[in-house]
Structure formats: structure tokens, C-alpha cells
Amino acid sequence: MKYFEDIGVGERTAVGRHTFTADEIKAFATRFDPQPFHVDERAAERSHFGRLAASGWHSAVAWMRLMVAERRRQTEAARRLNEPVAAIGPALGLRDLKWLKPVYVGDTITYESEVIETRVSKSRPNLGLLTVRSTGVNQHGELVISFISTTFVERRPVNK
């Protein structure tokens, strides 16, 4: 992760892409969101979805997993160049999470995140707060998920 000072509004991250298989949709939903249209093809056909669709929570956490992997790649790249690596703190929360279209079996969702606001934390002045809008788009170019999250990021130490 870059230091807070090195991150600007408008900066975009290609977070990654994920294809949702039937087995994975059902495994996630069985564990966390066992509504019939997420765990059973027949029930899904009779539902408003029309066919098996992923839990909205699933399409959200798929972003998280890809984002952690992307940050890890960035950290490893910085270490190879002997560049400093800023710590990333806890997320404070999310706002405006919208599930705009279903994610169906076999859909590939491409996630992107864009910095929309940066500000220094009032309560913890050694940290910055990064507000990011994240989106997921399916293989037809349709926006399926969108949300805004805010996370602490370490500020550049004065002597670096």
C-alpha cells in the first residue's frame, strides 16, 4: 500500500475478476445466505431471479478477496524496489451498497475501485482516511454491484 499522501482522488485500481460457479454460489449461500434462490436451481427458476443467482453478500466479499490479493501484489512490488510500504487499517464501514443486477451462474464480474475522497483522520492524525467507490461489471458490461467504503491508511512519516 502507498502512503496516504501518495494517493490521489481519481486514482483507479483494477481489482480483478471472478467467475461465479454454481458450486461456489451454492456453497457460499448454504453457509451464509440460504435463501432458496441462492441454493437450489429449481427454486431459483420459480423465483424472481429465474435461475440460480449468487447472494449479494457473495458478490461483495468476492471484491474483498480480490482487493486483498491486489494490495498484496502492490506490497510485494514495493518491497522488491525497496520502497516503503504503508500499513492499511481497518475499514470503518460502507455506504450506498447497491445490488443493481443479479449475478448468475457463470457470470464473470470485473471489479474496479476508484478513490473519491482523501482526508486526514481527526481522531488519529497519523492516519489518513481513503474513501473509495468500488464497482463490479458483468461480461455484458452491466453494473451489478456498487458501494463506497472508507479505510484508514498510514500517512508518510515526517522523516521519509
Added chain:
Amino acid sequence: MKYFEDIGVGERTAVGRHTFTADEIKAFATRFDPQPFHVDERAAERSHFGRLAASGWHSAVAWMRLMVAERRRQTEAARRLNEPVAAIGPALGLRDLKWLKPVYVGDTITYESEVIETRVSKSRPNLGLLTVRSTGVNQHGELVISFISTTFVERRPVNK
């Protein structure tokens, strides 16, 4: 699920409670949010959390799982009484999801949901929209998570 017309603002649901074990925290995070402080006790001790803490996504989906189970209990109770059961549709999204305190190993979170707004869908007039504020409180009475979600619920058919 009750019909939209039978649900009023201020109505509360005791969604249930969940105790977060170390194994479960690590299993969830390994799969979906593999940040060091969610998957490794030593790394967690060195982090801002101070000890192993659940992914915020984990404390959110734990609510979902309990909510689905609670709705199922309500549906079964209604069926035993030969009462009609309203369909519940997809969630449109969430707003103002706040992770207010960490959820540590062994914490028991008690979830509650309260209806804060009801309105008829403009685009699908046979459905109502239910907006609910959900909270999770730990065994010390501290609010750890809060969010607002909006979900479609079937309206009472005219002849019922």
C-alpha cells in the same frame, strides 16, 4: 414472512446471536478477507486490533444467516396456523454499514432488526419496500455493527 401491509415502522425482530470462534474467524477470512489480523493470532497482536478479530464482512453475513433462519421460523409458524406466507424478494442494497468496534474471538453478537420505513414500490406495485435498521451488540453491550437495508416484500393480494 408477513405481507407488507402487516408490517409497521418500529416493528423489531430478535434476529439471533452468534459466537465467533477463532477457527471460524480464520476460516472465513482465509476464504474472503485474508488480511493478517483476521487469519493469524501473532499478526493480530501486532496490529491495531491487538488480538484476532473477525472480518467485518463476517459479522455482517452472520446477521444474514440468522435472519434467513428467523424468517424460516416465522414461515413455519404461519404455515402451522394455516396463515398465508408472503414472499420476500431480493435486497436492493445497504446503506450506512458501520463497523463500530472489533469483533474478537469468543465475542457473542446479538443481532436485532427494526423496520424504519415502509413504502409501496413504484416500479413493481405488487411489492412493498421494507427498510430495516439492523444492529449487532456484543456481550459487553457495545454496538459493533449497524446497517440499513431495503428489501422487497409481497403485498397482500386484494382477495385475501
